[in-house]
Amino acid sequence: MINITQPGDFPLTxxxxxxxxxxxxxxxxxxxxxxxxxxxxxxxxxxxxxxDHVEAKAFDGLRLQGARLFNCNQDDIAGGSSCTELLSSIAWAVMPQKHENVVSTDIVFPSTIYPFTRVSHHTGCEIRLARGHNGYASFTGIVKNIDKNTAVVSISHAEYTGGQLHDLAALAEAAHAHGALLIVDATQSAGAIPIDAPASGADVIIAGSYKWLCGPFGAAVMYLAPRLQSKLEPGFVGFRSHKEMWNLSPDRLEYPDTAKRFESSTMAFGCIKGLEKSIEYLADIGIQRIYEHNIALADRLIEGLGGLDIEVVSPVNSSERTSIVTCRVTGFDPVEIVKNLQERNIVVHKRQEFIRFSPHLYNDETDVDRAITELRSILRR
Ligand SMILES: Cc1ncc(COP(=O)(O)O)c(C=O)c1O
Structure with a gap:
C-alpha cells in the first residue's frame, strides 16, 4: 500500500x-x-x-473548498460553528407543522434529529424513528415511515456506530416522491466518502469539521440545494444575515439569495480557515483515493478480526460500508480492551457495547497489523 500522506503531515502517526x-x-x-x-x-x-473587508470575505475560501468537496457551486456553500448549529438553523427554517412528520432512525446520532425534536416541542410535529439493530437501519424500514405528511427525512449519511452508508439518491427519491426534503448529516462521511451533492438529490448536506474532514472543533460546512436558497428563512439570524452585512440598519433584514444567508454571526473565523485548509489538503489528495485507501484498511481489519473469531457488526462487502469497522468482543469488557490498546499506543473507541475502528488516510497496514497482534495478546491473557 502506498502512503498517501507526506512525512510530518500528521506527526503522531x-x-x-x-x-x-x-x-x-x-x-x-x-x-x-x-x-x-x-x-x-x-x-x-x-x-x-x-x-471589515476581510471579515466580510471570511467564508470565501471555505466556499471554494466546500464546492470542491461536494462538487457544487460556491454559492451552494455556507460555513458555521458546528454541524448542530447549522442543522438547528435549518430545522427552524423548515419548521414542520403539527400534521407533518420528520423521519429518521433510532440508531442515528442524536444531533441529527434533536434539532427537529426541539421544533416538535414547539409545533407538535411527529418524529418517526425507523427501528435499527446493532447500529444498522434498513432502507426499507426507513422508507416505510415516509408518507404524504412527511416534511423531512433527516439522516446521517454514515451511521456513527457501525458506519452503515445510506444511499442518498434512493432516499432523496423516496423523500421527494412525497414532497419531503432530504437533510443529510455528513459528519461521518465527508472527507472519506466521495459526495456529489447535486447528483445525490439531497436538499441539505452538513458536515462537522473535526472528524473525517480532519479540521478543528468550532467549524462546519453546509451544502444547500439551489432551489432552496431564496426560499428558506434561517432559524438563526444576526448582522451577517443581511445581504450587505456592513450596511448596519436594524430596521430591515433581507437575505442573500445563496446559501450564505445561513451565516449569521461573528465566530472563531480561524477555525473556518483551518477547515478550509484541511478540505484543500484532502481534496488535493483526492477523496476517491482516500476512500479506496481507507476501504483497503477496513478489509484488512475485517480479515484480521475474523482470524481472532471476533464478530464484526458493520456492513461488509457491500455498497453500505465505510472504513468504520465495529465489532463485538464477546466475554470481554470493551472499556478494558480500548484502555489496553491505548497503553500500547493504539487508539480505537468504545461505542455502546462495541469497539469501533475508524482508520483514515494517515493510517497504513502497519497500524492494522499492530492492532490485530496486540488484540490477540490482550484476548489471550
Ligand atoms: C453523525 C454525527 N453528527 C454530528 C456529530 C456531532 O455534532 P457537533 O459537532 O455539532 O456536536 C457527531 C459526533 O459524533 C456525529 O457522529
Missing part, C-alpha cells in the same frame, strides 16, 4: 496507530498552523489586518 477518525481525526499540520497564525495575528494586531 510516527509513534501511534491512531484509528479513531469517527471520534476526532488528526489534523494535517498545515491546517493547524493556519489556525494558530490567524489567531496570533488577531492577538497581536486586533482588527488591523482582520478588517
Amino acid at each position: 510516527e509513534t501511534w496507530s491512531y484509528m479513531d477518525a469517527a471520534n476526532v481525526a488528526l489534523m494535517p499540520m498545515i491546517a493547524a498552523r493556519e489556525i494558530t497564525e490567524w489567531q496570533t495575528d488577531v492577538a497581536l494586531n486586533g482588527g488591523i489586518n482582520f478588517n
Whole structure:
C-alpha cells in the first residue's frame, strides 16, 4: 500500500496507530498552523489586518473548498460553528407543522434529529424513528415511515456506530416522491466518502469539521440545494444575515439569495480557515483515493478480526460500508480492551457495547497489523 500522506503531515502517526477518525481525526499540520497564525495575528494586531473587508470575505475560501468537496457551486456553500448549529438553523427554517412528520432512525446520532425534536416541542410535529439493530437501519424500514405528511427525512449519511452508508439518491427519491426534503448529516462521511451533492438529490448536506474532514472543533460546512436558497428563512439570524452585512440598519433584514444567508454571526473565523485548509489538503489528495485507501484498511481489519473469531457488526462487502469497522468482543469488557490498546499506543473507541475502528488516510497496514497482534495478546491473557 502506498502512503498517501507526506512525512510530518500528521506527526503522531510516527509513534501511534491512531484509528479513531469517527471520534476526532488528526489534523494535517498545515491546517493547524493556519489556525494558530490567524489567531496570533488577531492577538497581536486586533482588527488591523482582520478588517471589515476581510471579515466580510471570511467564508470565501471555505466556499471554494466546500464546492470542491461536494462538487457544487460556491454559492451552494455556507460555513458555521458546528454541524448542530447549522442543522438547528435549518430545522427552524423548515419548521414542520403539527400534521407533518420528520423521519429518521433510532440508531442515528442524536444531533441529527434533536434539532427537529426541539421544533416538535414547539409545533407538535411527529418524529418517526425507523427501528435499527446493532447500529444498522434498513432502507426499507426507513422508507416505510415516509408518507404524504412527511416534511423531512433527516439522516446521517454514515451511521456513527457501525458506519452503515445510506444511499442518498434512493432516499432523496423516496423523500421527494412525497414532497419531503432530504437533510443529510455528513459528519461521518465527508472527507472519506466521495459526495456529489447535486447528483445525490439531497436538499441539505452538513458536515462537522473535526472528524473525517480532519479540521478543528468550532467549524462546519453546509451544502444547500439551489432551489432552496431564496426560499428558506434561517432559524438563526444576526448582522451577517443581511445581504450587505456592513450596511448596519436594524430596521430591515433581507437575505442573500445563496446559501450564505445561513451565516449569521461573528465566530472563531480561524477555525473556518483551518477547515478550509484541511478540505484543500484532502481534496488535493483526492477523496476517491482516500476512500479506496481507507476501504483497503477496513478489509484488512475485517480479515484480521475474523482470524481472532471476533464478530464484526458493520456492513461488509457491500455498497453500505465505510472504513468504520465495529465489532463485538464477546466475554470481554470493551472499556478494558480500548484502555489496553491505548497503553500500547493504539487508539480505537468504545461505542455502546462495541469497539469501533475508524482508520483514515494517515493510517497504513502497519497500524492494522499492530492492532490485530496486540488484540490477540490482550484476548489471550
Ligand atoms: C453523525 C454525527 N453528527 C454530528 C456529530 C456531532 O455534532 P457537533 O459537532 O455539532 O456536536 C457527531 C459526533 O459524533 C456525529 O457522529
